[in-house]
Amino acid sequence: MQSHAHSDPISKRDAWSTRSSGETPAPDRFFPLRTRSDACGLTPTRQPSTLADYRTEYRQLIERSNPDTDAGDFSRLSNVILWFSRQDGVWSAATIRKYRASLRLAIEDWATAAPDADEIRVWRLQSDLDHATPAPRDKKSPPQTSAKKRLKFTQSEHEVVATYLASTKSSTSHLLVGLLAFGVRFGLRPHEWLYAYCRDNVLVVRCAKRTNGRGVADTRLIDLSDMGAARRRELSRFIHSFQNAAAREAVWQRFYERLSKSLARACEKLDVPKICLYSLRHQAIATAKRYMTRAEVAALAGHATVATAARHYARRSGGWRVDPRIRPSPSTVARVKPCAPAIASDGWSRPLR
Secondary structure (H helix, E strand, O other): OOOOOOOOOOHHHOHHHHOOOOOOOOOOOOOHHHHOOOOOOOOOOOOHHHHHHHHHHHHHHHHHOOOOOOOOHHHHHHHHHHHHHOOOOOOOHHHHHHHHHHHHHHHHHHHHHOOOOOHHHHHHHHHHHHOOOOOOOOOOOOOOOHHHOOOOOOHHHHHHHHHHHHHOOOHHHHHHHHHHHHHHHHOOOHHHHHOOEEEOOEEEEEOOOOHHHOEOOOEEEEEOOOOOHHHHHHHHHHHHHHHHHHHHHOOHHHHHHHHHHHHHHHHHHOOOOOOOHHHHHHHHHHHHHHHOOHHHHHHHHOEOEOHHHHHHOOOHHHOOOOOOOOEEOHHHHOOOEOOOOOOOOOOOOOOOO
16 A cells, blocks of 8 residues: 555544554453354454444544533443434434444443443443434435435536636635546545545545455556646645645544535525535546546546446446546556446447456
C-alpha cells in the first residue's frame, strides 16, 4: 500500500479509533459467545478491516444520537444503545444488524480498556443491546440511499449548478464547485477525497471498499499526464482545501451532510432535479464507459471485477460525449478480474485488454 505524509483528518482526533485489532481482548467471562462455534462447527472470525468499519460506524452513531459531550464512555455507550432501540422504521433489517454488530464491538472495546468495567456494567450494556429491537423500515417505504440517487444528469444541469455555486461567497459552495468539476471526471466516492493526493502526474486514491475482495487494491492510480499542468494544479488545490475543511469539521458524517444539503438547496433554487454527491460518481463512470474498456472503467472506479460497474452504475448511454482525458494506470488495470463478455444490457461490450 502506498504511504504518504497526509494524516487522517477524521480519526486523528479520535483516540478510540486508533485501537489495534491485536490488543488483548476483554475476559471471555464477559463475552461467552466469543468462544462458541456456529452451526457448522466453525468459530466466527472478524477481519481487522471489518473491525475498523464497525468502529467507524460506532463513531457515526455517537454523532447522530446527539450525545452529551460531558458524559463518560459508559454513559455515552448506554445512551447510544437507548437511542438505537428507539429508531423504529428508520433502517432496513440489514442496516440494523450492522449497527448492532458495531455496538457489540464497542461494548467489547470498552470492557477491554475501561478500568471501571466490571461484570455488572458489561452485562447491563449487553442486556440493553439484546433487548434493543428497532423495527425495520417497511419494504414498501420510499428508498433512502442509492436507490433514489440520480444515476445521470446533463452537462447543462451540471454547468448551471456549478455556475450558481461559484457565484456565492460560501466556502461550502466553493468546495462543491471543486467536487462537481472533479467528481464527474474521476468518479471518486466522496469519502475517498479525504485520502487522495497527487504525486507527479498521478492521482493516488485509497480505495474505500476493500473488504471481502471488493476493491481492486488498497490504492488505485490514475494517470494525469494528458490533463494539463494548470488543471493538475487546480486538482491539487481542491484536494488540499477539501481535506482541510474536513479536518476542521472533525466528523465526516457532519461534513458530508453539510455538503449534501448545500448542493440540494442549490438544485432546488435552480429548479434542477436533485443531484446527490454520489451522483457525480455514477456520471463519471457512465462517461468513462464511452471512452474506456471495461477493465479500465473498473480500475477507475476501484472495483475488483468488471461486473460491478456494468450492473450497478449508470449506463453508457447516459455518459457525456466528452473525453475525460484521464486513464487508470496500467498497473491498476492489470489487477482487475475479468468476467464473461456479455454483462451489460446497453451494448457496452468492448473487448477486455
